[in-house]
Amino acid sequence: SQQGEEDPQALSIQEGENATMNCSYKTSINNLQWYRQNSGRGLVHLILIRSNEREKHSGRLRVTLDTSKKSSSLLITASRAADTASYFCATDSQRNNDMRFGAGTRLTVKP
Amino acid sequence: GAGVSQTPSNKVTEKGKYVELRCDPISGHTALYWYRQSLGQGPEFLIYFQGTGAADDSGLPNDRFFAVRPEGSVSTLKIQRTERGDSAVYLCASSLTGRARTEAFFGQGTRLTVV
Numbered sequence: 001s002q003q004g005e006e007d008p009q010a011l012s013i014q015e016g017e018n019a020t021m022n023c024s025y026k027t028s029i030n031n032l033q034w035y036r037q038n039s040g041r042g043l044v045h046l047i048l049i050r051s052n053e054r055e056k057h058s059g060r061l062r063v064t065l066d067t068s069k070k071s072s073s074l075l076i077t078a079s080r081a082a083d084t085a086s087y088f089c090a091t092d093s094q095r096n097n098d099m100r101f102g103a104g105t106r107l108t109v110k111p
Numbered sequence: 112g113a114g115v116s117q118t119p120s121n122k123v124t125e126k127g128k129y130v131e132l133r134c135d136p137i138s139g140h141t142a143l144y145w146y147r148q149s150l151g152q153g154p155e156f157l158i159y160f161q162g163t164g165a166a167d168d169s170g171l172p173n174d175r176f177f178a179v180r181p182e183g184s185v186s187t188l189k190i191q192r193t194e195r196g197d198s199a200v201y202l203c204a205s206s207l208t209g210r211a212r213t214e215a216f217f218g219q220g221t222r223l224t225v226v
Contacts, residue, residue: 033214041200042115043154045214088153090215098159098167099144099204099215103152 005102006089012108019076021105023089024069032065033090034074037104043088046074081111117203117218124193124225132188132221136205143186144206144215145178147199154202160186193225 006023013019023032031050035043049056049065049072056063062075076083088104116135124130136143141162146154156170163183171177175193180186190197200222204215 035217042202042217042219043204043215045216048214098156098170100156101146101153 006087006105008105009103010106010108012110013079015079015081015109015111017079017109019079019083019107019109021074021087021107023072023074023102025072025089025091025102026070027093029067029091029093031092032063032072033099034061034063034072035088035090035101037086037088046087076107079107079109081109083107083109115203115205115216115218117201117221119221120219121222122224124223126193126195126225128193130190130193130223132190132201132203132223134186134188134203134205134218136184136186136203137216138184140205140207140216141183142206142208142215143180144204145186145188146202146204148202148220149199157188190223193223195225198223198225 006021029051031048033048034046036046037043047056047058047061047063049063051067060077065072086104086106088101090099090101092099115137118133143160145157148154158165158171158178159167160180163180175191178188200220202217202220204217206215207213
């Protein structure tokens with residue numbers, strides 16, 4: 001079963017705009033990670049945020065985590081056409097030690 | 112190796128046949144995950160190994176699916192009596208430690224087509 005759910009399912013923006021994607025999950029977690037996928041093949045890790053952290057930055061990426069609402073957001077600033085991809089959140093849970101993904105947000109950045 | 116390697120990259124098989132999909136994780140990674148992904152969907156969890164043992168196999172859809180990791184390194188996902196609904200991209204990932212505490216590195220996947 002899936003743990004996280006991203007929204008929106010699809011997002012289309014112009015180059016230079018910011019893109020915000022959200023992830024909600026169901027059970028208590030230890031960590032939440034964001035991944036990117038091009039062309040339906042291998043996923044690439046973007047950022048990991050732990051349950052005791054509220055915000056984390058990496059380059060143009062900003063991730064927030066609100067454990068009281070069981071939600072996270074990924075913000076990509078100053079988007080580029082090369083950011084076009086699917087973005088997934090992945091959570092472990094305090095009950096299971098594996099890693100489960102949501103259905104993803106398909107981001108299209110138009111040049 | 113430099114990354115997670117999955118072989119074959121593509122596999123076409125006839126309905127009812129047996130297939131094996133191989134995953135070579137990054138050396139030293141104790142955790143190994145198998146997922147399958149259909150077009151437009153997120154990766155669906157199948158099984159998670161910590162070392163040689165399956166720490167969680169709750170995602171295997173039925174008893175036609177089985178996975179092993181006998182020496183704590185290479186893993187093989189085995190599918191018996193394949194069905195058309197098994198067609199998907201099968202992804203393998205490894206990480207240094209388990210419990211999703213560190214980033215996972217993914218292979219490029221095996222695209223399985225059952226005809």
